[in-house]
Amino acid sequence: MATQTPAQLERRLVPPDGPILPDVVRSEFTKFRSVRSTYATLAAAFVAAAALGPVQCALYAARYPNVDAEEKADFSAAHLSLNGIQLAQLAIGVLGVLLISSEYTTGMIRATLAAVPQRRTVLAAKAFVFTIVTLIVSEIACFIAFFASQAFLSPKHLNAHLSDPGVLRAVVGGGLYLAVLGLTALALGTVIRHSAGAIATLFGLLFVLPGIASALPRATRDAVNQYLPSNAGQQIFALRIDPHTLQPWAGLGVFCIYAAIALTAAAILLRRRDA
Amino acid sequence: MIEIRNLTKRFGDVVAVDDVSFDVVPGRVTGFLGPNGSGKSTTMRMIMGLDWPTSGTVTVNGRPYGQHRRPLFEVGAMLDANAIHGGRTAYNHLLCLAQSNGIPRDRVDEVIERVGLVSVAHKRAGGFSLGMSQRLGIAGAMLGDPGVMLFDEPVNGLDPEGIRWIRNLLRSFAAEGRTILVSSHLMSEIALTADHLVVIGRGRLIADVSVGDFIEQSTQNFVRVRSPQIEELAQAVIAGGGTTWPDADGALAISGLPIDAVGDLARDAGIALHELSPQLATLEEAFMELTRDSVEFHAHAVPASTPGAIKEGA
Numbered sequence: 001m002a003t004q005t006p007a008q009l010e011r012r013l014v015p016p017d018g019p020i021l022p023d024v025v026r027s028e029f030t031k032f033r034s035v036r037s038t039y040a041t042l043a044a045a046f047v048a049a050a051a052l053g054p055v056q057c058a059l060y061a062a063r064y065p066n067v068d069a070e071e072k073a074d075f076s077a078a079h080l081s082l083n084g085i086q087l088a089q090l091a092i093g094v095l096g097v098l099l100i101s102s103e104y105t106t107g108m109i110r111a112t113l114a115a116v117p118q119r120r121t122v123l124a125a126k127a128f129v130f131t132i133v134t135l136i137v138s139e140i141a142c143f144i145a146f147f148a149s150q151a152f153l154s155p156k157h158l159n160a161h162l163s164d165p166g167v168l169r170a171v172v173g174g175g176l177y178l179a180v181l182g183l184t185a186l187a188l189g190t191v192i193r194h195s196a197g198a199i200a201t202l203f204g205l206l207f208v209l210p211g212i213a214s215a216l217p218r219a220t221r222d223a224v225n226q227y228l229p230s231n232a233g234q235q236i237f238a239l240r241i242d243p244h245t246l247q248p249w250a251g252l253g254v255f256c257i258y259a260a261i262a263l264t265a266a267a268i269l270l271r272r273r274d275a
Numbered sequence: 276m277i278e279i280r281n282l283t284k285r286f287g288d289v290v291a292v293d294d295v296s297f298d299v300v301p302g303r304v305t306g307f308l309g310p311n312g313s314g315k316s317t318t319m320r321m322i323m324g325l326d327w328p329t330s331g332t333v334t335v336n337g338r339p340y341g342q343h344r345r346p347l348f349e350v351g352a353m354l355d356a357n358a359i360h361g362g363r364t365a366y367n368h369l370l371c372l373a374q375s376n377g378i379p380r381d382r383v384d385e386v387i388e389r390v391g392l393v394s395v396a397h398k399r400a401g402g403f404s405l406g407m408s409q410r411l412g413i414a415g416a417m418l419g420d421p422g423v424m425l426f427d428e429p430v431n432g433l434d435p436e437g438i439r440w441i442r443n444l445l446r447s448f449a450a451e452g453r454t455i456l457v458s459s460h461l462m463s464e465i466a467l468t469a470d471h472l473v474v475i476g477r478g479r480l481i482a483d484v485s486v487g488d489f490i491e492q493s494t495q496n497f498v499r500v501r502s503p504q505i506e507e508l509a510q511a512v513i514a515g516g517g518t519t520w521p522d523a524d525g526a527l528a529i530s531g532l533p534i535d536a537v538g539d540l541a542r543d544a545g546i547a548l549h550e551l552s553p554q555l556a557t558l559e560e561a562f563m564e565l566t567r568d569s570v571e572f573h574a575h576a577v578p579a580s581t582p583g584a585i586k587e588g589a
Contacts (some may be wrong), residue, residue: 010451013420015348016377023345027375034367035360107358110325111415114352115375117324117341274326 024116024125032129037098042137045091049141052084057149061156076239077160078167081149082142082174092134092178093202096185099126101195113275120267127183134182138175146171166239169248173236180259187262190270206230229258276301276454277322282331284317291317293478299456304449306469307458310566314478315458319427323352335423347376351416352425356408361401365392365411368400373418386414406437423454430464442468462562476566497530498537501550511544
């Protein structure tokens, strides 16, 4: 209480009224934009998501006369154009983890939590800033990927249109998938607090888990596989719904549940543990 | 004002802070003194709401730290000068801290100027020297113009110029009526800066005194004598109410009797004296004496004639 401070201390700064969340969001945005790793990983994600699909589409169009019937049947112009997401998700995952694990490795987290002892507010502000930026970058990249790919495919009349069934959903969904994946990465970074450990765990869950599941007996595998994080999440940009896979929005829903569980664990642990 | 009551922190089996209670009051520099590993940093982290106490309470200006909505206006701290993201510029580091509490941007420029980092404000903090990092940490503590300030080992590793700068800065903060808590493991660093001392060892409170009283109480002065009849002299001193123990070079150390009385005693007993000299323990030795039972890791080379022997003699 101010009354306990002797009168001779003249306070020149007065704390503003109002909620702290906007201030913390502003602070987290400053942190986000003021380190190089942000630009490096976002640029990598953007280039991968925007350019890889068009390159693959151009190659496909070039060798189209020699493509066999089976491959032609499998081909989806919209899906191939979004193939860069597979690479971009690595960069987004790394960025999500680093957003908080770098604070632990440098010790900055103590300055952060001393400035904002409302720890869940810190996590919420980080998640908000990261989601907005990732979503914008990913959506732009996915649309560029789609239109550039169709430009390469149209001379052979292989191109898809946004108005085709499921195509707009897939292109928009690619960005959504990357944003939700990034949030999961942020949550894992908060729980694990070490960059390498959190990145390894994230990629283990995404890529290794399906491999392990493939060792299961067929019936169990079919039941389990569709609910694994990456399989469920990637349905949102799938254009052919195979048997034993979830519907697009249901798949994204399952992926969001994983993210929500991870974020809840992160919020609880961040609150409980010593910084 | 910081109020600490029965504060205890356990890490598994290790009791880092053990039932510590003390106040840190405004207008003076309180030195927080203890050997390495004595629980100073843990106590400071609990004050800052970073570590949770196992039991007991800490309040800053009447409230637990976490209940301050914009704590930088109340409390500023430099707990670890290196706890900075090295990829961020000094300016951006301070800006993100300021923004989190709604502190205006021009205050960032102000504190950068106050600590003398204007020329490197837009350089990445990773390339800073220790002295520059310390200045940046202090700038961060000053952002909200807080009434309470904490510094954990602020002069550790600094050159004399840097030490003097920080010392003067802390004194000026206290003179402005702020509450200042500054930790150190070196008595000599703190004696010239602090008005008041809180000493802990192995997590326990050992002393909570003014610097003047500390010097008076714990500076053990003794008398050193050499004599060819040392055994007889020792008996005479003990009979006269003094305490003795062997000192270096076969001399005898005597406490509990003034130096004049020792001389008179020797004359009355007909004992020849070859030396009769007053011995003053330094402040550093007084601190070592105070904390010698609570040092976490002893080096096992015990010199025979340190004032530490007093305790055994008494």
